[in-house]
Amino acid sequence: MIENNLPVLIIIVPLCAALLCLLLTGINRHLGRAVVVLAVLASLVMSVMQLGLVIKNGPIHYAIGNYKVPFGIEFVIDSLNAVIIVMISTIGFISAVYADHFVTDRRPLLHGAYNTIIALLITGLLGMASTGDVFNLYVFLEITSLSAYCLIALGGSRGIVSAYRYMLVGTIAATFYLVAAALLYGATGTLNMDDMAKILSSGDYDTVMLLSMCFLIPAFGIKMALFPFHGWQPSAYTHAEAGTRPLITGVMGKLPAYAMFRFFYCIFGTDFRYVRYLMLALGVFSVCSMLYGSLMAMWQNDIRKMLAYSSVAQIGYISLGFAIGTPIALAGSFLHMIGHAFMKGGLFFCTGAIRYKFGTTDLNDFGRIYKKMPLTCGLLTVAALSMIGIPPTAGFFSKWYLASGAADQHYWIYIAVLVISSLLNAVYFFKLIEKVFINEDAGLKDKWSRGPELPLTMLIPIVVCFVAILGIGLFNAKIVDVLLLTLGEVGL
DSSP, X not given: OTGGGHHHHHHHHHHHHHXXXXXXXXXXXXXXXXXXXXXXXXXXXXXXXXXXHHXXXXXXXXXXXXXXXXXXXXXXXXXXXXXXXXXXXXXXXXXXXHXXXXXXXXXXXXXXXXHHHHHHHHHHHHHHHHBOBHHHHHHHHHHHHHHHHHHHHXXXXXXXXXXXXXXXXXXXXXXXXXXXXXXXXXXXXXXBHHHHHHHHHTSOOHHHHHHHHHHHHHHHHHHHXXXXXXXXXXXXXXXXXXXXXXXXXXXXXXXXXXXXXXXXXXXXXXXXXXXXXXXXXXXXXXXXXXXXXXHHHHTOOBHHHHHHHHHHHHHHHHHHHHHHOOHHHHHHHHHHHHHHHHHHHHHXXXXXXXXXXXXXXXXXXOTTXXXXXXXXXXXXXXXXXHHHTOTTSHHHHHHHHHHHHHHHTTOHHHHHHHHHHHHHHHHHHHHHHHHHHTSOOOOOXXXXXXXXXXXXXXXXXXXXXXXXXXXXXXXXXXXXXXXXHHHTTTOO
């Protein structure tokens, strides 16, 4: 029974936890949080089960309420989004475990609301990855965005300003998406993605697709913070609430990128007359994103802002694979998407831990903190090397697949930019490593001096990310084989 309903249970369980959290927190301050953590853990277990079923039996089509296509909402799970759902559930779980240490106001109502919003954010992300319906994607996108606005605003006065700015541009993005969805629905009479793709491929809809594409590129570009649509992101990532920043920075920008792939490759298809122009525009944005983000990150002394600009560059890697368009390049994009979730999430777990222990995020204060935080600095080092692209980490192999795809298509300029961007990454990440291991001890006062370097609930996410970065790298071939079960059918 459970196996037959996994696609919807993975989403409903954290949603129910969100609905119950405030009530349970009123009974006991820790009860609501415990329910959220257990619910996300249950989603993680079910997502692993679902991935196994997809690999064994092929894609899953789940009609909500047994209303068949095109009249009902359908969840479609293939090998690609099954892996992404595991990624979301894993980062969501360790973030829920980690985040409680950053709730400074211990009033039960606020504590319950905080964990409720975390559960809603995870629900929205899981829904975006699972849905096969164009309008349902918008609903989950808005759940995700509204939750993110709240969590960013909890970062203090500067967080409120950042959240307001993000809300303004996010509303524009949502409007653009709705316009594109309305154009496609008006032309096809359906909101189901598979049904829409069949109708678009059977007639002359090039003009409608081109017009909708012009709205979708800025819509997804804003949500995934792709240059030049990234203006809201550095401030939002820097000043977001520290406990949930790893979830926001590690996962939230990836789902609009996944949605972009679904529209451009699975709905419009590679036979679309203007696909080459689309890929060229996406390639230009990707190159600019990779170079701009890397250059801006080099000049930052606040590690949060450095990592925020770095994310602009890393999103460029993901969209670059879409621009190249071969199955192996697409596999590189999604491998980078998965690896980067743990790289960037892990780096922000470390940043939050350092601030929790020493009260600073200034790189100049990081002198030889490895002596006091060996596990944290171990993850900082591994994640930094992976961001640069040093084997055997996840980042090396994702960049290798991207370069291989570019070489197959003779896109030598893309390979050159990959190399240049990686060298720029090396400049600022080796600066971080130098600060941590070589610079003189800044004499920071330890705010957590009891027992181990950090509470256990903060060490668990750090260890998980450390293992994941190396594991994705070492087992990259198996992961790519799973991704290619879907990507092999849609590449250029």
